[in-house]
Amino acid sequence: MPEGEWPPRQRMAVIEFPTMDQVQEWYASADYAEALAVRGDALASRRLLFVEGVD
16 A cells, blocks of 8 residues: 555656666756746646666
């Protein structure tokens, strides 16, 4: 059984990158900057976490 609470109607997306360096490169990329510019006009909020994986 899951623990804790998550606000109703909230979504989570998990995106995997091969390395933490690659996720940092994506975050600093022109492509992501373009997405952020579009998102700025939307009525949306987000939480963004970078989490180191395990083998």
